[in-house]
Amino acid sequence: MHYVSTRGSAPVLTFEDAMLTGLARDGGLYVPETIPQLSAGDIKAMAGLRYEEIAFRVMKPFIGDTFTDTEFMECIERAYAGFGHDARAPLVQLGPNHHLLELFHGPTLAFKDFAMQLIGQMFQVALSRRGDRVTIVGATSGDTGSAAMEAFKGLDAVDLFIMYPNGRVSEVQRRQMTTPSESNVHALAVTGDFDTCQGALKDMFNDHTFRDEVKLAGVNSINWARVLAQVVYYFSSAVSLGAPDRAVSFTIPTGNFGDIFAGYIAKRMGLPIDRLVIATNQNDILHRAMESSAYTTNGVKPSISPSMDIQVSSNFERALFDAYGRDGNAVSQLMDELKQGGGFKISQGAMQALRDHFDSGRCDEDETTAAIRWGLTHTGEILCPHSAIGVHVANQHLAGSPMITLATAHPAKFPDAVENAIGVRPPLPTRMADLYDRSERLTEVPGELAALQAIVRDRINR
Numbered sequence: 162m163h164y165v166s167t168r169g170s171a172p173v174l175t176f177e178d179a180m181l182t183g184l185a186r187d188g189g190l191y192v193p194e195t196i197p198q199l200s201a202g203d204i205k206a207m208a209g210l211r212y213e214e215i216a217f218r219v220m221k222p223f224i225g226d227t228f229t230d231t232e233f234m235e236c237i238e239r240a241y242a243g244f245g246h247d248a249r250a251p252l253v254q255l256g257p258n259h260h261l262l263e264l265f266h267g268p269t270l271a272f273k274d275f276a277m278q279l280i281g282q283m284f285q286v287a288l289s290r291r292g293d294r295v296t297i298v299g300a301t302s303g304d305t306g307s308a309a310m311e312a313f314k315g316l317d318a319v320d321l322f323i324m325y326p327n328g329r330v331s332e333v334q335r336r337q338m339t340t341p342s343e344s345n346v347h348a349l350a351v352t353g354d355f356d357t358c359q360g361a362l363k364d365m366f367n368d369h370t371f372r373d374e375v376k377l378a379g380v381n382s383i384n385w386a387r388v389l390a391q392v393v394y395y396f397s398s399a400v401s402l403g404a405p406d407r408a409v410s411f412t413i414p415t416g417n418f419g420d421i422f423a424g425y426i427a428k429r430m431g432l433p434i435d436r437l438v439i440a441t442n443q444n445d446i447l448h449r450a451m452e453s454s455a456y457t458t459n460g461v462k463p464s465i466s467p468s469m470d471i472q473v474s475s476n477f478e479r480a481l482f483d484a485y486g487r488d489g490n491a492v493s494q495l496m497d498e499l500k501q502g503g504g505f506k507i508s509q510g511a512m513q514a515l516r517d518h519f520d521s522g523r524c525d526e527d528e529t530t531a532a533i534r535w536g537l538t539h540t541g542e543i544l545c546p547h548s549a550i551g552v553h554v555a556n557q558h559l560a561g562s563p564m565i566t567l568a569t570a571h572p573a574k575f576p577d578a579v580e581n582a583i584g585v586r587p588p589l590p591t592r593m594a595d596l597y598d599r600s601e602r603l604t605e606v607p608g609e610l611a612a613l614q615a616i617v618r619d620r621i622n623r
């Protein structure tokens with residue numbers, strides 16, 4: 162199995178190298194050269210299996226010979242052992258033809274644990290075999306950083322630094338980043354906002370001397386291995402509802418288009434998926450693009466669903482690559498236009514290709530609050546604001562095949578928005594009820610490249 166860049170001019174890599182590299186050298190994103198197929202019989206045989214067994218069958222064709230079967234299965238088992246639900250990704254029913262896929266039973270209560278826990282294990286096995294180690298630096302507005310901390314803590318082949326904007330993440334998110342006590346993970350509270358953190362991260366990657374010196378690696382949502390791990394729950398949930406004999410649709414609360422792109426891969430592998438519905442908050446670049454063919458940035462408006470507050474949607478490039486017939490030059494040109502002029506027009510042919518798979522909807526702030534209330538009144542479920550956006554948009558797309566809406570975070574992770582909607586403060590699950598009692602460990606740093614680099618150098622050479 163080989164991986165190619167969406168911009169067509171970076172070296173072709175194995176799964177292992179694509180995973181350890183993250184971003185391609187030509188600025189593109191890695192995608193598999195061909196999409197492996199699972200037959201109706203293969204899918205039928207998943208009925209009733211444990212999540213881990215389905216995960217093995219779905220991901221195995223993508224990893225080539227990077228891991229032996231035993232190694233890979235052990236990575237999967239370790240990745241999900243810490244989840245608070247034996248089904249890992251359970252379904253609950255919201256209405257006659259509408260189901261909620263709960264992806265928040267991992268250690269940091271958001272779906273990002275599914276991918277991050279697994280790549281933590283895969284990095285560790287691949288790096289120890291090479292006798293190598295890496296320094297992972299990430300920038301977060303909340304969920305990615307906490308998921309990475311939990312996934313990489315205690316792994317001896319990795320040092321992890323997470324930069325977050327000081328004072329601008331929720332208390333639960335901050336505590337999840339600052340309470341792990343393992344010495345290889347480091348929470349950096351940076352003076353500035355999320356853009357400061359992301360800018361510093363980019364600068365670190367562009368400083369090639371530093372990059373080589375500390376063996377910098379990235380685990381943001383463009384890493385192919387993260388997308389791959391997310392393909393699994395599309396299979397496990399569809400099979401529970403009767404796939405391959407019955408097709409299903411999905412609605413996905415979307416920011417960087419990683420989670421929904423995983424659904425598209427599941428479909429391309431042969432899972433009968435009818436529609437994939439993009440649900441955005443007021444930062445609706447994807448919804449506007451689907452409606453008008455114009456992909457145009459217009460700034461970020463902070464919302465009560467902060468994990469979907471994005472200016473551009475980085476994984477959308479992967480969908481464009483397929484929509485343009487896998488023409489790396491065409492994608493490269495679009496991305497240049499985006500960089501220079503803040504947007505581009507999607508061609509008619511590509512638009513048609515996108516519409517073959519995707520629908521879209523948008524949910525503003527008031528509608529998000531109303532959807533949290535709707536969930537409680539009509540189903541007894543307490544939804545986080547991101548999941549509520551999914552439910553709002555899904556309710557406008559119910560027809561035909563059963564709808565599965567992805568619940569991307571636990572309501573206790575966003576208690577203020579939930580309390581504001583329904584007057585109830587959702588409690589943390591009992592397994593992490595002591596989060597507020599654990600001691601915190603963080604380093605405050607100015608948002609300047611030199612200061613941040615000095616901390617990284619100093620800590621990895623301890």
Ligand SMILES: *Cc1c(COP(=O)(O)O)cnc(C)c1O
Pocket residue numbers: 271272273304305382414415416417418419420421468469547569570
């Ligand atoms: C990251 C995140 C999203 C958006 O996921 P993408 O893969 O970026 O589309 C939605 N909800 C929550 C809770 C998240 O943490």
